[in-house]
Amino acid sequence: MDAKPRLVEQSLFGVESVIATAYEHHVGNLTGAIADYIPELAAADPNKFGIAVATESGKLFAIGDAEAPFTMQSVSKAFVYCLAQELIGKDAVIERVGVEPSGDAFNAIVFDPHTNRPFNPMVNAGAITVAGIVHQVAGSGAFDLIVDRLSEAAGRRLKMDHAVYRSEAETGHRNRAIGHLLRNVGVLKGSVDEVVDLYFRQCSIVVTATDLARMGATLANLGENPVTGRQVFDLLAVRNTLAVMFTCGMYDYSGNWAFDVGVPAKSGVGGGIVGVVNRQLGIGTFSPRVDPKGNSVRGVASFKEVANELGLHAFDSSNFGSTFIRSIV
């Protein structure tokens, strides 16, 4: 087990104590297993656990292994979706990938029977479609574009883990099959191999829980990084992305998540979860032991507790629906 956790920048009535308490409550939970269907992921330290919260004003609270690196995996899908809308417009993106929860596993090879399109951008089929959009616009510069943008969201230069990328590329046959099916129905243009390779690369970008909190805070702060002041994502694309994260972000646990936690979030089998409280917070957790649905066990438990204590649920009794309404009624 790690040494005594540290807290960074204590301020704000109660937030740091809630995070610390959640950490203490769940650090001893060793249920779940490391995802090893990507062989290189099996090398992760199963005991790592960190929580970070970043505010729209630039403050940061972090505890435990919040600086431990891991690969984004599916967490990247949310941010690349945000980018894709900016590149070709929301309507053009929706023509290729829907926004409906599928209820199926993340790697399901099934399209929406009504549209013959991937259900949403948070399942692999949808995410590969979105990667295809970035590839169609940026060509060989697509991965640099993605890394640049995600780095701006995090406020520091992010890099790819080459070992994990190679492991994904060598074993990603199902994703290649999905890519070919997408090409067949016309939502993926260009080279299937190049698009799927781009998808493997984005999944292999290395972050920490602190990075995810900062990236979440960028989304929370209307697309502007609260620390650097740079406008990273388009304002309307952010809203659309948060909506899809809210309904589809936690694999086939998304309904339960919306019910219990009630914040837009995206998980990854690498053990990360990013959550966003609109106009207020980004939250990042890291714990590599995941449940059968692919969500981090300690991450989900921590989010539930923190959301409960801090009233983060969209429909919590302490939250008003529209501050605009408050101002005029």
Added chain:
Amino acid sequence: MKLVEETHGRVILVTASGRLDGTTSPAFGERLEKLAAAVEPRLVVDFSGIDFVSSAGLRTVLTVLKRVKAANGMLALCAVQDPVKEVLDITGFTGMLAVHSGRAEALAALA
């Protein structure tokens, strides 16, 4: 969380101390809801010893308030510490709850 009850005429005064959060609020809620089960309950909760209330704690207070109102009763808080008062103000709870500065004022209001 520590809860101490006193009776002042028709009013039951509960003095609470500690944190009111997800861990402690179930016991707090259970105790107050038992008191709210009386006919036309009149409850004052002295918050002078509460130094932290989380959103989970607020929900429990709201649940007790609903229960008291359903029984044609009255619920008031008193002696709320400034940081907790700020939370009540910003979350709009002071619009729903009677909050008095001290015990005497609260007891007089519910007598």
